[in-house]
Amino acid sequence: MGYSMKSQTKRKKYVGLQRRKAKSGYLFILPFIIGFLAFMVKPFFQSLYMSFCNVEVGSGSFVLSFNKLTNYYFAFRVDPEYNRLLVEEITRMIIYSLAIIVFSFFVALILNQKFHARALVRAIFFLPVILSSGVIIGLESDNQLMANMANLMEEAASGVSVTDALENILRTAGVATRAFEEVFEIIDNIYDVAIASGIQIIIFLSGLQTIPSSMYEAADIEGCTAWESLWKITFPMISNLFLVNWFYTVIDFSMRTDNEVIKKIQEVMIINLNYGPASAMAWIYFLIILAFVGITSLIISRGVYYYD
Amino acid sequence: MTKTKTAKPGQLTFWERNKRSGGYLLQKKIMEVGVALARFILLFGMCFLILQPILNKISVSFMKEADLYNPVVISIPSEFTTENYQLAGQLMYYKDGLKNTFLISLTIAILQVCMCTIVGYGFARFEFPFKKFWFACVMATILVPPQTIATSLYLHFRFFDILGLIKLITGDTINLRNSVLPYYLMSAGCTGLKNGLYVFLIRQFFRNLPGDLEEAAYVDGCGTFKTFIRIMLPEAKPILTSCFLFSFVWQWTDSFYSKMFLGGKRLLSTSLASLVDTLAAFLIRLRGGGGGGVSVGYSNMLLSTGTLMMITPLLILYLFAQRAFVESISSTGIKM
Numbered sequence: 001m002g003y004s005m006k007s008q009t010k011r012k013k014y015v016g017l018q019r020r021k022a023k024s025g026y027l028f029i030l031p032f033i034i035g036f037l038a039f040m041v042k043p044f045f046q047s048l049y050m051s052f053c054n055v056e057v058g059s060g061s062f063v064l065s066f067n068k069l070t071n072y073y074f075a076f077r078v079d080p081e082y083n084r085l086l087v088e089e090i091t092r093m094i095i096y097s098l099a100i101i102v103f104s105f106f107v108a109l110i111l112n113q114k115f116h117a118r119a120l121v122r123a124i125f126f127l128p129v130i131l132s133s134g135v136i137i138g139l140e141s142d143n144q145l146m147a148n149m150a151n152l153m154e155e156a157a158s159g160v161s162v163t164d165a166l167e168n169i170l171r172t173a174g175v176a177t178r179a180f181e182e183v184f185e186i187i188d189n190i191y192d193v194a195i196a197s198g199i200q201i202i203i204f205l206s207g208l209q210t211i212p213s214s215m216y217e218a219a220d221i222e223g224c225t226a227w228e229s230l231w232k233i234t235f236p237m238i239s240n241l242f243l244v245n246w247f248y249t250v251i252d253f254s255m256r257t258d259n260e261v262i263k264k265i266q267e268v269m270i271i272n273l274n275y276g277p278a279s280a281m282a283w284i285y286f287l288i289i290l291a292f293v294g295i296t297s298l299i300i301s302r303g304v305y306y307y308d
Numbered sequence: 309m310t311k312t313k314t315a316k317p318g319q320l321t322f323w324e325r326n327k328r329s330g331g332y333l334l335q336k337k338i339m340e341v342g343v344a345l346a347r348f349i350l351l352f353g354m355c356f357l358i359l360q361p362i363l364n365k366i367s368v369s370f371m372k373e374a375d376l377y378n379p380v381v382i383s384i385p386s387e388f389t390t391e392n393y394q395l396a397g398q399l400m401y402y403k404d405g406l407k408n409t410f411l412i413s414l415t416i417a418i419l420q421v422c423m424c425t426i427v428g429y430g431f432a433r434f435e436f437p438f439k440k441f442w443f444a445c446v447m448a449t450i451l452v453p454p455q456t457i458a459t460s461l462y463l464h465f466r467f468f469d470i471l472g473l474i475k476l477i478t479g480d481t482i483n484l485r486n487s488v489l490p491y492y493l494m495s496a497g498c499t500g501l502k503n504g505l506y507v508f509l510i511r512q513f514f515r516n517l518p519g520d521l522e523e524a525a526y527v528d529g530c531g532t533f534k535t536f537i538r539i540m541l542p543e544a545k546p547i548l549t550s551c552f553l554f555s556f557v558w559q560w561t562d563s564f565y566s567k568m569f570l571g572g573k574r575l576l577s578t579s580l581a582s583l584v585d586t587l588a589a590f591l592i593r594l595r596g597g598g599g600g601g602v603s604v605g606y607s608n609m610l611l612s613t614g615t616l617m618m619i620t621p622l623l624i625l626y627l628f629a630q631r632a633f634v635e636s637i638s639s640t641g642i643k644m
Contacts, residue, residue, distance in 0.1 A: 018435065024533075027430075029427050031496060040457070046463075115347060123626075127626065128358060194357055
């Protein structure tokens with residue numbers, strides 16, 4: 001199996017069979033290369049260039065005239081909302097991504113146990129991946145009626161809300177600092193967390209299933225409690241999946257259709273026809289997300305444990 | 309020998325066993341039941357949480373407008389009516405939309421899966437120079453939000469040209485804004501909706517397959533492409549099915565690409581997104597140009613009905629293909 005031996009082929013000249021294989025390799029990925037160059041690279045750099053330009057769309061073509069950082073100045077200093085939306089969206093993203101990771105990890109732990117109707121429960125947890133994609137999630141967040149109805153039902157349940165009671169107790173106890181407020185917000189919006197964690201649950205589950213049960217048995221015999229084996233076995237064994245899931249969650253969250261920054265960009269672009277500033281805004285957002293993903297992935301990857 | 313429970317050696321009753329273990333067995337049993345109960349409550353609650361919006365939508369979709377303001381009615385309508393469905397169907401051009409959406413989703417999904425499989429296989433099974441670089445490019449397509457390049461893609465297809473050739477011949481660029489061609493081209497180039505993810509998943513799957521099969525085929529004189537079609541593709545059925553399903557479903561609900569490239573077509577997702585505006589226009593026409601907007605409750609009721617009508621085909625699909633959705637992702641063995 002020479003394919004996986006990277007070190008062997010890395011520094012060698014591609015001759016004979018290897019050369020032929022390299023050629024067919026390129027043939028296989030040719031569609032991607034063409035598509036990437038045509039529909040990614042060009043628009044990518046053009047949009048970067050456009051963010052430094054004043055774009056005027058005429059009848060036959062569009063004219064770009066270089067105007068330095070005016071668009072960026074517009075995004076940060078002229079536009080009344082952009083700064084606020086950017087900060088809000090990014091804090092929301094950080095908090096929710098953390099919540100999604102924790103939630104999906106614990107749900108995966110539960111779903112990995114053996115109980116009746118497990119397949120059904122898994123199917124239900126995966127349902128949001130299908131039903132809350134694309135256009136629906138944007139509409140959902142605007143749907144006042146559904147929110148009212150949920151409230152009505154809550155009230156109909158004789159107004160008993162465990163979470164409210166708990167929150168009140170914690171608040172009056174004086175422990176409610178800002179961190180607690182964030183936790184409360186997440187608990188109140190647990191639905192948003194639950195519908196965004198379908199894929200992550202499946203990824204964690206697939207990781208959990210690869211841990212050999214003999215490890216747990218050995219730990220059990222040695223007198224390890226379930227809590228200890230969670231931290232000493234489960235956690236390290238699937239730690240690389242935290243990286244994958246974090247990556248996926250942040251990216252997924254930053255591109256959702258109910259994202260305020262994205263809505264703003266589209267508004268500026270399609271309604272106001274300000275292509276230049278729209279590109280600048282998109283680029284600022286993209287760079288921040290990229291930096292965030294890069295730094296956090298680096299931090300997480302330090303903690304990842306590789307078994308083999 | 310008679311078969312009685314107590315007489316059998318080694319098969320003691322629960323209480324006897326409990327006594328022998330010094331109460332440990334009972335303790336463990338209670339713990340087990342307690343955990344199962346807690347798990348049941350937790351899972352039941354969360355499943356209800358996820359399903360509730362759908363159930364709410366179903367109940368609302370059968371209501372009349374008056375029921376919305378009736379404080380007694382919460383989830384069971386006082387008068388059953390299907391007029392919401394009729395109106396939403398009419399406003400969304402449901403039959404047309406369904407047909408178009410189905411055709412586009414199907415063809416796009418097939419195209420995307422085919423191309424992504426070829427590319428994913430290339431990445432998984434061949435060594436060639438700059439492989440890491442190209443794979444980084446695949447990851448970049450996942451990373452770059454389509455919104456970043458939307459502006460220039462829009463203009464790119466508005467004034468479409470291949471290296472200036474078309475302008476040279478016809479003297480003008482082509483406006484591909486309202487045709488479906490650009491999106492098919494993008495799908496063929498693995499740059500469509502979430503295509504980077506499919507490439508990644510398929511590559512991951514192929515990497516985990518043993519290489520012996522392939523080598524045997526090569527030794528027997530099977531060409532590269534033939535090996536791929538005859539030997540490797542049948543092995544990859546589960547991941548291909550799930551990528552196809554994802555592609556189909558996400559295309560079905562997508563509004564971003566649809567709005568940008570398929571604006572001329574009647575699709576369920578775009579007509580659902582503009583349903584409230586359509587409703588307002590429709591009501592104004594009905595009233596003969598009179599003012600007065602649509603009440604929030606009524607428009608949301610119709611929106612819920614429209615959403616239900618859009619997701620019903622997907623729900624049916626999910627019912628049958630649930631296993632393919634859930635299980636095959638776990639079969640890829642995602643690692644980083």
